[in-house]
Amino acid sequence: MSEQIKIKKSTLYLFGIIIFVAFLSYIILRGGNSPTNDVVAAKIEGEYQKIVLGIKDFNYYPNTISVQNNMPVRVYLDSSVQGCFRSFTIKDFGIAKNLPTPNDYVEFTPTKKGTYGFACGMGMGTGKLIVE
Numbered sequence: 001m002s003e004q005i006k007i008k009k010s011t012l013y014l015f016g017i018i019i020f021v022a023f024l025s026y027i028i029l030r031g032g033n034s035p036t037n038d039v040v041a042a043k044i045e046g047e048y049q050k051i052v053l054g055i056k057d058f059n060y061y062p063n064t065i066s067v068q069n070n071m072p073v074r075v076y077l078d079s080s081v082q083g084c085f086r087s088f089t090i091k092d093f094g095i096a097k098n099l100p101t102p103n104d105y106v107e108f109t110p111t112k113k114g115t116y117g118f119a120c121g122m123g124m125g126t127g128k129l130i131v132e
Helices: 009-032
Strands: 039-041 043-045 048-056 059-061 064-067 073-077 087-090 095-098 105-108 114-120 126-131
Touching (some): 048 064, 059 126
Parallel strands (some): 039 064, 048 073, 064 126
Antiparallel strands (some): 043 048, 073 105, 087 114, 114 126
């Protein structure tokens, strides 16, 4: 006699949700460990340094940026940036601002040399700011 295994629909749905969450976690974590470690210098435009961030491999790009100390910095997010990535934070500088359009920016003046992290409001997208 062959035994037949009966699986409830709710069990199948639960299994599907678990697979989906695992896949989504993989995508997000892979983006957070992006191998793009090239340092890009901010562009000097008049009296401030301009940084334009986009998205590449599910993370901010460029991912590591150098700026000069004691000179204002403006950070813009281009049109490829969507969702929570538009909520930009640099905790060490007390910056937490939503930048809804590519014309919006956050401005600050770094006054201490070092390496500082930046991220989206949820911490999913990250990067480094090197003040030289």
